[in-house]
Amino acid sequence: MDFALNEEQQQAAEMVRRFAQTEIEPTIGEWDRRQEMSPDVLPRMGELGILGICLPVRYGGQGFDYVTLGLVCEELERVDTTLRVIMSVHMGLCSLTILQWGTEEQKKRFLIPQAQGKEYAGFGLTEPGHGSDAANIRATARREGDTYILNGEKMWISLATKAHNFLVVARTDPNAKPSAGLTAFMITSDMKGVTTGDIHGKLGVRAGSTGWIAMQDVEVPAAYRIGEEGEGFKVAMSALDNGRYTVGAGATGLIRACLEESVAYAKQRETFGVPIAQHQLIQQKLGYMSLWYDTARLLCLRAGWMKNQGLRNTRETSQAKWYATDHSVMAALEAVQIHGAYGFSDEYKVERYLRNSKGAVIYEGTSEIHQLMQAAYALGERTDGKLRCELPAYDTEAWQTE
Amino acid sequence: MRIVVCTKETPDTAAKVEVSADGSVSWGDAPLVINPWDEYAVEEALQLKDRGASGITVLAAGTEVTRDALRHALAMGCDDAVLVDDPTLEQADTLLVSKALAAAVRKVDDVGIVLCGRTTTDGGSGLTPVQIGRWLGWSTLTYVSRVLAVDFAAGKITVERLLEEGRQVVESPLPVVISVVKEINEPRYPSFMGIRKAGKAEIPVWSAADLGLEGVAQVQWGAVSAPVTRDVQCEMITAVSVEEAADRLAEKLIADKVV
């Protein structure tokens, strides 16, 4: 068994760490306060290749593996959750789904510009009335010749006002059992009948875009259908296998952020004549945080390794996401506590960490949903059958050939 | 004409360097990184390639651990790398290191410019670039903050040097040895493609014998001691606006009779 990262994985993570530290960190607090996304973030991430990190070079990507994707997410969320959210929807939920389920034409049309960072991508499953209960969504798609007509509203969509392309799920067969009547499509923000907007007043991820997509008689070419008719639920769930991986890896970075800021503060703040780091109750918090960090990281690395091997990882990814996000909330709470009143103000970063941590236990499967999934696996009530299209195993040769 | 960048590895600047009683220096398990000053040299080499240089070779005298610094330079975009590694160089002083580097530069075809960082963050002598120039018999332009003009065909370069007294513009025929200051550019990050290529790159090792090199270090480190630490009080001045913070700082400086 080998726990070592290779040099390329380490250097890629280091490069992203430098980008986030030098270009984002100095001003992120201000963007967060303004509830706006810096206009430089997406273009810079595209330019540097981060938006195509684990996609094959022949599709415009950088040819790295799935483990590197996780490491990159950790580094991004070490600085701010909104950076990692971009990777979750653009890469995890949309681009990797096209890699897995898309036809060669669809890869040319969508995957290449997305990998190159020329087009940004989002994912629209949730609706105003249906989140956890995704099989019962209301949006509809009606086939007319070579097009589908889409109607409905998607809510809480990350990058709603920034993305060019969205993978959306709509109902094509109202008579089939709920999960069997859904179909996935790629739509573009410039299609007639597509309108989008941002939601303001969010608790966290304030330096990012979260919004809605309204679809009114949107004509979508049949060639933009991802997978077969009726396969939409499977497509969406496999998208979540990848999105959740990025969320878990990112939350790992958030735990690290809490730990690092807390250690620095605890060494410097004095009470009763000694640095607070010398009080055992503070040490206990730091001890737990470091345990949570390592555990979350190991769970995520296992999921990434399984993806590299081409092994089905729905259970392991769900576990990694559930554990890492729950513990990032706990770590952020402790970090604020260690900072005392200063942690309660936006003069220090930990209050932003706390607000940001709360989103990830809600999106991409609430913690309750993951708990139910894990229990179902444990009880033997849930097994994962083979999919028609599996996420391709990482193959250096195939990924890096120009 | 080619460019050669000379580099080495140094402890990360964030590392806590400690000197023990017996004079040995350690920095815990902090990673070794490319000497930060050399990143500016690599960046300038990349920009000079855009201005007509034919290629970039990055060169280091060191040991196996030095490979990471070389790979970093390759990942930033240098074309090839060479490691000069020989047991006789283990305790080398700058004179010997510069001799080895100069000999290696001579082995590279058609070199127009040798670029170095101003100094290293560990040894900190700043002597190596000048000594390389002396061994090669080339002009040495130190503390360069801007390459104003370069003409590889005509073999001419004009640079601005950043000196304590001000700026100086000098012109020199090529080949030259240049040391750069950090005002010269903003080093790029290694690219992902660069990282992958660097990971696969073969880095040849040249020994003292390959370079026809002999000599022993003249300088020995007699004793190393840590600087005396001073207890400093740090007070953060905060205010809602920059102006207000500046006012408070000024008041404080006057009150404490600093100004």
Ligand SMILES: Cc1cc2nc3c(=O)[nH]c(=O)nc-3n(C[C@H](O)[C@H](O)[C@H](O)COP(=O)(O)OP(=O)(O)OC[C@H]3O[C@@H](n4cnc5c(N)ncnc54)[C@H](O)[C@@H]3O)c2cc1C
């Ligand atoms: C910042 C942010 C970004 C988002 N980005 C996207 C995006 O890009 N694309 C997208 O499609 N969606 C996105 N979402 C939506 C997100 O996926 C949903 O909010 C999530 O699935 C939960 O759905 P809901 O909010 O409707 O909650 P509900 O499903 O209404 O759940 C309410 C509560 O009931 C609990 N609950 C529900 N069912 C059960 C059960 N069976 N047993 C026990 N408890 C249960 C839940 O855990 C939760 O606590 C985003 C959300 C946020 C906050």
